Amino acid sequence: MPVNLSAPDAASLLPIAGVRIGVAEAGVRKANRKDLTVFLLDEGAHVAGVFTQNRFCAAPVQVCREHLAGCHAVRALVINTGNANAGTGADGLARARATCDALSRQLALPAHAVLPFSTGVIMEPLPVDRIEAGLPAAIADARPDHWARAAEGIMTTDTVPKAFSAQAQVGGKTVSITGISKGAGMIRPNMATMLGFLATDAAVAPAVLKQLAAQLAEGSFNRVTIDGDTSTNDSFVVIATGRAGNAAVDSLDSADGQALYQALLGVSRLLAQAIVRDGEGATKFITVAVEGGRDAAECRQVAYAIAHSPLVKTAFYASDPNLGRILAAVGYAGIADLDQGGIELHLDDVHVATLGGRHPLYREEDGQRVMKQSEITVRVGLGRGAASDTVWTCDFSHDYVSINADYRS
Numbered sequence: 001m002p003v004n005l006s007a008p009d010a011a012s013l014l015p016i017a018g019v020r021i022g023v024a025e026a027g028v029r030k031a032n033r034k035d036l037t038v039f040l041l042d043e044g045a046h047v048a049g050v051f052t053q054n055r056f057c058a059a060p061v062q063v064c065r066e067h068l069a070g071c072h073a074v075r076a077l078v079i080n081t082g083n084a085n086a087g088t089g090a091d092g093l094a095r096a097r098a099t100c101d102a103l104s105r106q107l108a109l110p111a112h113a114v115l116p117f118s119t120g121v122i123m124e125p126l127p128v129d130r131i132e133a134g135l136p137a138a139i140a141d142a143r144p145d146h147w148a149r150a151a152e153g154i155m156t157t158d159t160v161p162k163a164f165s166a167q168a169q170v171g172g173k174t175v176s177i178t179g180i181s182k183g184a185g186m187i188r189p190n191m192a193t194m195l196g197f198l199a200t201d202a203a204v205a206p207a208v209l210k211q212l213a214a215q216l217a218e219g220s221f222n223r224v225t226i227d228g229d230t231s232t233n234d235s236f237v238v239i240a241t242g243r244a245g246n247a248a249v250d251s252l253d254s255a256d257g258q259a260l261y262q263a264l265l266g267v268s269r270l271l272a273q274a275i276v277r278d279g280e281g282a283t284k285f286i287t288v289a290v291e292g293g294r295d296a297a298e299c300r301q302v303a304y305a306i307a308h309s310p311l312v313k314t315a316f317y318a319s320d321p322n323l324g325r326i327l328a329a330v331g332y333a334g335i336a337d338l339d340q341g342g343i344e345l346h347l348d349d350v351h352v353a354t355l356g357g358r359h360p361l362y363r364e365e366d367g368q369r370v371m372k373q374s375e376i377t378v379r380v381g382l383g384r385g386a387a388s389d390t391v392w393t394c395d396f397s398h399d400y401v402s403i404n405a406d407y408r409s
Helices: 057-071 090-109 128-141 149-153 206-219 255-277 298-307 310-318 324-331 364-371 400-405
Strands: 019-024 036-041 046-049 077-085 114-121 162-170 172-184 195-200 235-240 283-293 344-347 349-355 377-381 385-396
Touching: 019 128, 019 149, 036 128, 036 149, 046 057, 046 206, 057 090, 057 114, 057 235, 077 090, 077 128, 090 114, 090 128, 090 172, 128 310, 149 162, 149 172, 149 298, 162 255, 235 255, 255 283, 255 385, 283 298, 298 310, 298 324, 298 377, 310 324, 324 344, 324 377, 344 364, 349 364, 349 377
Parallel strands: 077 114, 195 235, 283 377
Antiparallel strands: 019 036, 036 077, 046 235, 162 172, 172 195, 283 385, 344 349, 344 377
């Protein structure tokens, strides 16, 4: 069961003018499940994306990068689950392009106006024939209010769909934002086995939208980890349709730029955190906040050492306050001149360690009380400066092993 996360109320998700979404059952890997989703974008929409840093990236990631680099107008997205089309070589690239061709023919668009996305099992050929056969139903299903259906249609090992909406005032206009994401395993920073799609009806200059996509990913999806594995297929796409009627945001440093950025970041973080809350086998949602660093980079370095540690994560699962594991992770994070005598450690309100050693008032029952909670904050002070940063993670349970052992069955 996900940690304090429920399926979205479809009625609470705001339609975005200029975006229609359709979902179908194509039988990509399993019958009788929503596994094919199309986004249809009105002319004038702008699209930007951020993708996995895994060098063994999937064929659809390569095709998306090609199409976006060509500065072509994007008018449609096609997303399949059940098959990642990764580790498939030249044949996989041909199949990803064939998927774009199939949808472009249906919509009378050039193939470079379509972006393909896939998620699922690696090293299996993409069944393009099934996808092509399912496209007419997906297109016929396209509606502005189908965000909840899309959130369900992009799931793999997720237990609940993930979707959020928000509104903001930009240029004297009310702009709407809605996004969906998927992911539950093979999740690590620099993107993960996750897909994220975020749309707004705000008008945004194309160059600024590229900045937005990068900064939003850095502040949200690049701050989560479940198991430390960076996927082959990670993709985060931001769409701006320009239908809200505001003057186009041409700088993130302006008041309008900041208002839009903060609203988009809020939704992006909810989507990213939802992935952690629904992590495979997760029972606890853990915030790791590191402060007192010389710069944010070394704070993240320490935070990820803690968040990736199997010993730390299994201790949280067991509610076992074996908190020396956290201090050990701080120590091996790779800061060569770290002074252990300046380290402070808190679990929520419990001061566990001070000046590099056990706090004289710390009691193990207090640590266990916190570790039994479903939401926990680990706060580490490095005593080296004024910088800080935060990542979000979860515990490791028996179910994580079971889910991944049985993934292809």
